[in-house]
Amino acid sequence: xxxxxxxxxxxxxxxxxxxxxxxxxxxxxxxxxxxxxxxxxxxxxxxxxxxxxxxxxxxxxxxxxxxxxxxxxxxxxxxxxxxxxxxxxxxxxxxxxxxxxxxxxxxxxxxxxxxxxxxxxxxxxxxxxxxxxxxxxxxxxxxxxxxxxxxxxxxxxxxxxxxxxxxxxxxxxxxxxxxxxxxxxxxxxxxxxxxxxxxxxxxxxxxxxxxxxxxxxxxxxxxxxxxxxxxxxxxxxx
Amino acid sequence: xxxxxxxxxxxxxxxxxxxxxxxxxxxxxxxxxxxxxxxxxxxxxxxxxxxxxxxxxxxxxxxxxxxxxxxxxxxxxxxxxxxxxxxxxxxxxxxxxxxxxxxxxxxxxxxxxxxxxxxxxxxxxxxxxxxxxxxxxxxxxxxxxxxxxxxxxxxxxxxxxxxxxxxxxxxxxxxxxxxxxxxxxxxxxxxx
Numbered sequence: 157x158x159x160x161x162x163x164x165x166x167x168x169x170x171x172x173x174x175x176x177x178x179x180x181x182x183x184x185x186x187x188x189x190x191x192x193x194x195x196x197x198x199x200x201x202x203x204x205x206x207x208x209x210x211x212x213x214x215x216x217x218x219x220x221x222x223x224x225x226x227x228x229x230x231x232x233x234x235x236x237x238x239x240x241x242x243x244x245x246x247x248x249x250x251x252x253x254x255x256x257x258x259x260x261x262x263x264x265x266x267x268x269x270x271x272x273x274x275x276x277x278x279x280x281x282x283x284x285x286x287x288x289x290x291x292x293x294x295x296x297x298x299x300x301x302x303x304x305x306x307x308x309x310x311x312x313x314x315x316x317x318x319x320x321x322x323x324x325x326x327x328x329x330x331x332x333x334x335x336x337x338x339x340x341x342x343x344x345x346x347x348x349x350x351x352x353x354x355x356x357x358x359x360x361x362x363x364x365x366x367x368x369x370x371x372x373x374x375x376x377x378x379x380x381x382x383x384x385x386x387x388x389x390x391x392x393x394x
Numbered sequence: 395x396x397x398x399x400x401x402x403x404x405x406x407x408x409x410x411x412x413x414x415x416x417x418x419x420x421x422x423x424x425x426x427x428x429x430x431x432x433x434x435x436x437x438x439x440x441x442x443x444x445x446x447x448x449x450x451x452x453x454x455x456x457x458x459x460x461x462x463x464x465x466x467x468x469x470x471x472x473x474x475x476x477x478x479x480x481x482x483x484x485x486x487x488x489x490x491x492x493x494x495x496x497x498x499x500x501x502x503x504x505x506x507x508x509x510x511x512x513x514x515x516x517x518x519x520x521x522x523x524x525x526x527x528x529x530x531x532x533x534x535x536x537x538x539x540x541x542x543x544x545x546x547x548x549x550x551x552x553x554x555x556x557x558x559x560x561x562x563x564x565x566x567x568x569x570x571x572x573x574x575x576x577x578x579x580x581x582x583x584x585x586x
Binding site: 207230 | 422459474532582
């Protein structure tokens with residue numbers, strides 16, 4: 157390596173730290189760095205300055221719905237990952253078990269094909285969630301030709317799992333609602349979206365006093381009150 | 395879930411990442427709650443528009459969820475690694491939108507002002523001491539040094555593009571970047 161080469165790459169270090177090198181240059185510089193102690197020392201000295209730049213932005217409060225969307229996507233993927241790893245009973249096994257034992261009546265389809273009112277049967281099903289958590293105490297389940305729903309109660313919280321959700325428009329999300337007596341309110345962290353297979357999960361943090369959990373399709377960002385008929389409505393026995 | 399979250403809250407970022415690699419939702423939730431706001435703020439600072447900033451932040455965090463196990467301590471703190479991912483996605487988002495527009499048509503000052511303003515309605519400023527100090531250090535930089543650094547980091551422009559935009563020799567842009575970073579670094583040492 158010539159002194160001229162060294163000086164050339166040393167000049168590029170600030171742009172490297174700022175993400176301002178031309179495409180391909182960063183890889184060349186990294187190759188130089190691997191063999192140049194002086195440049196590595198210089199880079200280590202300057203790097204903290206570049207790393208502080210994002211801290212200089214005015215800190216805003218991230219929209220609550222953003223957290224909801226991200227966590228919903230993560231939960232769906234986590235569920236898929238657990239199902240993929242697990243040798244436990246599959247959803248198919250579960251539904252066959254429910255079909256054998258639980259009275260499930262299906263409501264009429266309303267509007268587009270995926271809008272199904274589920275009047276669910278209630279069953280106790282001994283299974284574990286598979287991640288080291290506590291065993292669910294109650295399973296509430298319903299199914300329909302298009303959308304299937306399973307409600308798992310764990311202490312004060314519950315998890316509603318939907319399958320075969322389709323027909324959701326690009327600018328729509330799913331929103332979970334809870335009914336307490338005559339009052340219908342949006343569940344905490346209520347927005348979620350189905351994955352590419354039509355599976356979706358909503359976590360209901362507070363199940364105290366809840367008589368039913370419902371899901372509607374709402375405009376992106378959610379609504380203050382339901383604006384469409386429910387895709388599913390799962391009664392909950394307290 | 396709440397019990398797992400409580401346990402995760404006691405862990406350092408670097409300890410959360412292996413758990414995220416194992417698809418621990420509670421660990422990821424804690425990680426998001428620690429860094430979501432600054433990530434969104436950075437994305438907003440770069441793309442200058444609320445919906446796009448949300449999209450960038452969501453893409454970045456979901457990508458981290460999918461690749462959490464790949465965090466490498468040698469590349470810095472989890473926070474700086476995360477913000478680096480957000481910054482790159484935000485710049486990609488900007489470049490995607492302006493790909494058909496001639497970048498030379500941008501005026502640097504107007505560009506920076508435009509991205510600093512935007513929709514202020516959701517700006518609940520949660521200022522922190524660190525941010526204030528860095529801003530102060532940036533404010534103290536001579537304008538020409540601050541400008542090239544901000545165009546590079548927040549604007550996503552290459553040094554060649556900045557040179558063309560400001561009608562400066564490439565060597566001058568490189569020199570200003572170095573002088574600016576050196577001054578911030580010296581100020582950091584003074585404040586430490």
